Amino acid sequence: MRKLSKRLLVKSQDAFLLSLEIYNKPTIKYRLESFCFFFTNAWELLLKAKIIEDKKDIMNIFYKKNRGDQRKSISLKDALKRVFPNENDPLRRNIEDIEKLRDS
Numbered sequence: 001m002r003k004l005s006k007r008l009l010v011k012s013q014d015a016f017l018l019s020l021e022i023y024n025k026p027t028i029k030y031r032l033e034s035f036c037f038f039f040t041n042a043w044e045l046l047l048k049a050k051i052i053e054d055k056k057d058i059m060n061i062f063y064k065k066n067r068g069d070q071r072k073s074i075s076l077k078d079a080l081k082r083v084f085p086n087e088n089d090p091l092r093r094n095i096e097d098i099e100k101l102r103d104s
Contacts, residue, residue: 004058008049015042036102040076043095047079 019038022028048061051074061079065071074082076099084092 002052002058005049005052008045008052012042012045012049015039015045032101036098040095040099040102044076044079047076047083048073050083051079 015038019035019042022031022038023035025031028034051060052058061073062071063074076095080092080095086092
């Protein structure tokens with residue numbers, strides 16, 4: 001496993017656990033919004049690690065860049081499309097629904 005994908009997996013696990021901790025604390029304001037943020041972040045990191053391992057190249061998680069521009073990594077939406085090409089995949093649809101909650 002590549003070093004970057006290992007780090008992404010560790011961060012993904014941390015973000016997912018944090019999303020559950022936040023969701024289960026009834027005294028926290030903006031609980032749903034915080035859960036959505038960390039949950040989608042966890043999935044984005046996990047999917048990027050999978051893409052790196054599947055393609056054997058870290059450059060696959062970055063958009064093509066113009067000369068002089070800063071390199072940007074792909075979005076959750078693009079990572080979902082790459083890992084789950086079927087738009088009707090239930091897991092993909094659930095993550096997209098939570099992403100919509102996060103964005104609203």
